[in-house]
Amino acid sequence: MTDVTLTINGEERSASVPPETSLLRLLRDEFFLTGSKLGCDVGDCGACTVIVDGLPVNACLMLAGQVDGRDVVTIEGLATLEDLHPIQKAFEEFASLQCGFCGPGVIISAKGLLDRNPDPTKEEIKDALSGNLCRCTGYTKMIEAVQDAARILRGEKEAA
Amino acid sequence: MKKRGKGMGCMWYPIGFTVMANPSAATVKVNEDGTATLITGTVETGQGSLTVLGQIAAEELGISTDDVHVVSADTDATPMDTGAIASRTTYVTGNAIQLAAEKAKNILFDVAAPMLGVRPDQLEAKDRRIQVKGFPQSCLPIGEVAAHAQNGAGTPALGSASYNPPTVAMDPETGQGKPFSTYVYATQIAEVEVDEETGEVEVLRIAAAHDCGTAINPMLVEGQIQGGISMGVGMAIQEEMLFDDEGRQINPNLTNYIMPTSLDMPDLEVDIVENFDPTGPFGAKGVGEPTAVATSAAICNAIYDAVGARIYNLPATAEKVLAAIKSKDHSDRQKYLPAG
Amino acid sequence: MTDDVKVADKTDSLTDLKETDEDLRLPSVVEPAHFPVETIDTEARHQTPAVGQRATRPDGRLHGLGQTKYIDDITFPNMLFAKMKRAGISSALIKSVDTSEAEAMPGVAAVLTGREIPVNSYGPSYQDQPVLADERVFHAGDPVAAVAAVTEQIAEEACERIKVEYEPLEPVYDPVEAMKDEIRVHPPHSNIYATKRIKKGDLEKGFAEADRIFEGVYSTQMIEHVPLEPHASIAQWDPNGRVTLWSSLGRITLGRADIARTLDMPINKIRIVGTIVGGNFGGKNEITTEPALALLSRKTGRPVKMVYTREEEFIASTTRHPFIMEYKTGVTNDGMITARKVRLVLDGGAYCSWSETTLGKACILSAGPYNIENLLAEAYCMYTNKTMTGAMRGFGAPQVCFAYESQMDEIAHKLGIDPLELRMKNAFHEGSASPTGQVLQSVVVKDSLEKAAERFGWKEDGQ
Ligand code: FES
Numbered sequence A: 001m002t003d004v005t006l007t008i009n010g011e012e013r014s015a016s017v018p019p020e021t022s023l024l025r026l027l028r029d030e031f032f033l034t035g036s037k038l039g040c041d042v043g044d045c046g047a048c049t050v051i052v053d054g055l056p057v058n059a060c061l062m063l064a065g066q067v068d069g070r071d072v073v074t075i076e077g078l079a080t081l082e083d084l085h086p087i088q089k090a091f092e093e094f095a096s097l098q099c100g101f102c103g104p105g106v107i108i109s110a111k112g113l114l115d116r117n118p119d120p121t122k123e124e125i126k127d128a129l130s131g132n133l134c135r136c137t138g139y140t141k142m143i144e145a146v147q148d149a150a151r152i153l154r155g156e157k158e159a160a
Numbered sequence B: 001m002k003k004r005g006k007g008m009g010c011m012w013y014p015i016g017f018t019v020m021a022n023p024s025a026a027t028v029k030v031n032e033d034g035t036a037t038l039i040t041g042t043v044e045t046g047q048g049s050l051t052v053l054g055q056i057a058a059e060e061l062g063i064s065t066d067d068v069h070v071v072s073a074d075t076d077a078t079p080m081d082t083g084a085i086a087s088r089t090t091y092v093t094g095n096a097i098q099l100a101a102e103k104a105k106n107i108l109f110d111v112a113a114p115m116l117g118v119r120p121d122q123l124e125a126k127d128r129r130i131q132v133k134g135f136p137q138s139c140l141p142i143g144e145v146a147a148h149a150q151n152g153a154g155t156p157a158l159g160s161a162s163y164n165p166p167t168v169a170m171d172p173e174t175g176q177g178k179p180f181s182t183y184v185y186a187t188q189i190a191e192v193e194v195d196e197e198t199g200e201v202e203v204l205r206i207a208a209a210h211d212c213g214t215a216i217n218p219m220l221v222e223g224q225i226q227g228g229i230s231m232g233v234g235m236a237i238q239e240e241m242l243f244d245d246e247g248r249q250i251n252p253n254l255t256n257y258i259m260p261t262s263l264d265m266p267d268l269e270v271d272i273v274e275n276f277d278p279t280g281p282f283g284a285k286g287v288g289e290p291t292a293v294a295t296s297a298a299i300c301n302a303i304y305d306a307v308g309a310r311i312y313n314l315p316a317t318a319e320k321v322l323a324a325i326k327s328k329d330h331s332d333r334q335k336y337l338p339a340g
Numbered sequence C: 001m002t003d004d005v006k007v008a009d010k011t012d013s014l015t016d017l018k019e020t021d022e023d024l025r026l027p028s029v030v031e032p033a034h035f036p037v038e039t040i041d042t043e044a045r046h047q048t049p050a051v052g053q054r055a056t057r058p059d060g061r062l063h064g065l066g067q068t069k070y071i072d073d074i075t076f077p078n079m080l081f082a083k084m085k086r087a088g089i090s091s092a093l094i095k096s097v098d099t100s101e102a103e104a105m106p107g108v109a110a111v112l113t114g115r116e117i118p119v120n121s122y123g124p125s126y127q128d129q130p131v132l133a134d135e136r137v138f139h140a141g142d143p144v145a146a147v148a149a150v151t152e153q154i155a156e157e158a159c160e161r162i163k164v165e166y167e168p169l170e171p172v173y174d175p176v177e178a179m180k181d182e183i184r185v186h187p188p189h190s191n192i193y194a195t196k197r198i199k200k201g202d203l204e205k206g207f208a209e210a211d212r213i214f215e216g217v218y219s220t221q222m223i224e225h226v227p228l229e230p231h232a233s234i235a236q237w238d239p240n241g242r243v244t245l246w247s248s249l250g251r252i253t254l255g256r257a258d259i260a261r262t263l264d265m266p267i268n269k270i271r272i273v274g275t276i277v278g279g280n281f282g283g284k285n286e287i288t289t290e291p292a293l294a295l296l297s298r299k300t301g302r303p304v305k306m307v308y309t310r311e312e313e314f315i316a317s318t319t320r321h322p323f324i325m326e327y328k329t330g331v332t333n334d335g336m337i338t339a340r341k342v343r344l345v346l347d348g349g350a351y352c353s354w355s356e357t358t359l360g361k362a363c364i365l366s367a368g369p370y371n372i373e374n375l376l377a378e379a380y381c382m383y384t385n386k387t388m389t390g391a392m393r394g395f396g397a398p399q400v401c402f403a404y405e406s407q408m409d410e411i412a413h414k415l416g417i418d419p420l421e422l423r424m425k426n427a428f429h430e431g432s433a434s435p436t437g438q439v440l441q442s443v444v445v446k447d448s449l450e451k452a453a454e455r456f457g458w459k460e461d462g463q
């Protein structure tokens, strides 16, 4: 068994799991944070994207042991009791998600981008989302929503 | 050299099944405060159908989308539905819902008529009110009528109904018949850039004009069109399941089975063609599947326009396009027969 | 039974427990909620009239918050996990299935083979597909046994220890080859399992009226739906002999009837709860693992979950039919279509699934949205020893559209007519008769052509 202690969405959490456990399984099976999805388990689809120490990664490709002592943000860590995160709000307003299965991963990738680059071009947004497969939407409304959320986060637009 | 070209694809598509009947049933209950619950056996598979179906119920009752809560997809509790298939939900399930909501509404009219001193057929449901047609100032809040229906008159406002598209069986020899109730139509036009040296195709933009009858929720219709086009792009230039000599798949994973990512998507310009189908709920037909139909033809025709290479076999991978360019004027594979 | 545990030991273990508790360093503050509890809605949801509003989706909010519960996000106490053993051979007789080693593994709760299934066949039009192959394998993705175990890994290892003895049979993969019926996929039945024919007007007369005749052969590939959420189900058998299935199935009413048939049970003993489906596109329109999971749950008295791996999604779910399409079209020099002859050959894979509907729709639509007086369309669907083909967004329409629109383009170029104009000349109008003789209403082909052309700027840059 591997002992891990990490910060998830600002809370320190510990678990003891078999050494082959991925970060994704750790989140889903040990901590019941099922927002991160399993779409392929081999790093192809991005449904499992979470932020580790500020950077988006595929949680299915990381071992639980590798995140010991690190900081993880999952989709569950974005909203507050008062409000949705601006990206989540924009995704809702633009109907950017259809079946929604890719959504948590896409939104986390978008957050990873906007945290580093508050004013991305359309090409930069496409680039940031290129590791997140979506079969339903054609990505168009996602890109529009990320642009809108960026405007709100930069303070150029009032949140609805 | 990279060359640009444009091409179009035009299509028609039926709403619903063939071969067998495809009914749907629904129940609409109006609560005492004028909000409503819709009960349907369909399943939300991503397209937003529950929202659209709620809008249909709301429209019939003269209330808002948010006033309708939708309960779905439990065989113990929800009525029969043929399911989320064949672009039939808005049209078939939607028609059943409109009929069910109308029954509930008629109960409200029966209750409201004596309260307003008119006949039930003089009433309409609008803006959360039951009002007299042509004299809207004579009205009652729908909640008041619904409460009175339940607690005063003792006739709670609810309705159940079913719908099956009227069809005529096809003659087995000639296929003549009316296999579907109605059809939708669409055109997509693509602009591509083809690299003559590598055969690589980039789809730059697609203009799509789709008919869906009345767009119950234009935002969700746009989403369907954009998503359908992405599948069409995959079919046109990327996706293919491959088998080895022993019938086993070679690429059963998303590493080697290539489908569109955000980087592969062209700029999309989507139009909804205004239309009204008298047989659909509030004129609506459907939109799910037709969006993926015309894309590959439009893209391949644009490839021809760009480099004169005709693709007869999908997907138009770089190797195939390059081979078609090399065997110059591939279109000579076209055979011309003398007339007659 | 002797109880030789000493009281002192018990105290020890309690101390242990306490220590573990401290080790876990349980958070002293309650974890924050993952979502806002206030309702913050867009205007459009509250406006009347409701139709035409760009109303947002309540489920859309849950998707964005990661709060939507797909099957894999649902857990029950004591739940088991199932896996299926896949054949890996495309055509064979099953001589024997030895599950003893798998059954003996610690952590394995039950193993199921095809012979234990009351009615081991299903399918939306023909019941030609086994829940678990028992006598014969029809394609490499066929399941031959299922295992329920306490973890997915154990279930998977147990599958590896199931020994199946096969007698290989000669396979057929090419639909044109299959058409000859020399090697039969489902003997004694012909490989040609569905046909469709539409005949209108006088084909010979139509071709005689043409100035030019165009011929072409087009083909398309096999495509997977790739829903981001793989197929998933949970079965729970209850003490009253009812079974509840949480399933990613898109059509629960008909799915319930299929399950009742395979389990030989009254319909009212089966409940299907359709959860939010993570993408369907036609691929989740038939039952798959549900009957096997129900029986595993009955065997074990525990809930059983199974989620397809991405690979299973490819090899064991339905796909889009590959088509071979022969088109012959007669046109006048000014671009009017006088006759069209279409022949479609569909690779129908190992099982019928929704092939009949696909064949029918493809055949009806194959002439395109054009007025064609003289028409013959014939379509055939063939069994092959490949992954089954079924319903996929468009039921054959994208395939035939690729063919008829490619040929329209060829005709336009060869006749020197603008592709837009050629289509405008031949397009359906209100009241046109379809290939099946149906009078069409609310027809807006020309409007869609004009609108798309205008938006694109078709006429602006010239040819
Ligand atoms: S599940 Fe991690 S990338 Fe697909």
Ligand code: FES
Binding pocket: A096, A097, A098, A099, A100, A101, A102, A103, A133, A134, A135, A136, A137, B046, C228, C278, C279
């Ligand atoms: S919304 Fe379904 S996969 Fe993206």
